[in-house]
Amino acid sequence: MKDTNTKKIKKAGRKDEEKTLVDDILDFIKVFVISAIVVLLFVNFIAHPVNVEGRSMNPTLLNGEYGFTNLIALATGDVNRGDIVVVTMANEENGQEERWVKRVIGLPGETVEAKEGVVYINGEPLDESAYLKQDFMDQTLADFKSEYGVDYGTFTSDFGPVTLGEDEYWVMGDNRPHSKDSRYPTVGPVKKDQLYGKDILVLYPFDKIGVK
Numbered sequence: 001m002k003d004t005n006t007k008k009i010k011k012a013g014r015k016d017e018e019k020t021l022v023d024d025i026l027d028f029i030k031v032f033v034i035s036a037i038v039v040l041l042f043v044n045f046i047a048h049p050v051n052v053e054g055r056s057m058n059p060t061l062l063n064g065e066y067g068f069t070n071l072i073a074l075a076t077g078d079v080n081r082g083d084i085v086v087v088t089m090a091n092e093e094n095g096q097e098e099r100w101v102k103r104v105i106g107l108p109g110e111t112v113e114a115k116e117g118v119v120y121i122n123g124e125p126l127d128e129s130a131y132l133k134q135d136f137m138d139q140t141l142a143d144f145k146s147e148y149g150v151d152y153g154t155f156t157s158d159f160g161p162v163t164l165g166e167d168e169y170w171v172m173g174d175n176r177p178h179s180k181d182s183r184y185p186t187v188g189p190v191k192k193d194q195l196y197g198k199d200i201l202v203l204y205p206f207d208k209i210g211v212k
Contacts, residue, residue, distance in 0.1 A: 056173035069197030086197040106170030113161035117154025
C-alpha cells in the first residue's frame with residue numbers, strides 16, 4: 001500500500017512539475033508577444049529610430065549619431081520654420097524609399113529664394129543665426145575649396161524664387177555645400193505626406209543626448 005501511494009505521489013509530482021514548466025513557457029510566450037506588439041506600436045506610431053548618415057546636417061547632427069524621431073508630432077502639431085524633420089524620398093537610382101534628415105525653411109504658400117548667400121521668405125531676409133554659425137560656415141567653405149579645388153562661393157547657393165503650394169515645404173540641410181535638398185531640381189519642395197517625423201531625440205553618443 002505504501003509503495004502504491006508513493007508511486008501515485010511521484011506521478012502527481014511529475015505532472016505538477018510538467019504543468020508548471022508548460023505554464024512558465026506559456027507565460028514567457030505571452031510576455032514576448034506582448035513586448036513585441038508594444039515595440040511595433042512604438043516604432044510605427046510613436047517614434048522611429050534614426051541613424052544619421054553623412055554630413056548634410058553638420059554641425060547640428062553628425063554622422064553616426066543615433067536616436068528617434070517623433071511620429072505623432074506631425075499629427076498633433078504644426079510644422080514650423082526651423083523644425084528638423086525626417087523626409088521620405090525615393091532613391092533616384094533604384095526607386096527605393098529612403099529617409100533624409102533636413103530642416104524646414106519655407107512653409108506652404110510662401111515664396112522662397114536665396115540671393116548672394118541670403119535666404120529670403122516673401123522678400124524678407126531670413127535670420128538663420130540660431131543654427132548657422134559664421135565660424136562653421138567659413139571653415140566649411142575653406143574645407144570645400146581644399147577638398148574639391150573649387151570655390152563654392154556663398155555658403156547657401158542661390159536659387160529661386162519658388163512659390164510653394166499649399167501642402168509643400170522647402171527643406172535644406174544645415175551644411176549647405178554638402179546637402180542634397182530642395183535646391184536640387186530632382187528634389188524640389190517636399191509634400192506634407194513626405195514628412196515622416198519631426199524632431200530628433202539623440203541618444204548616442206551619450207554626450208550628445210538631447211532633442212534637436
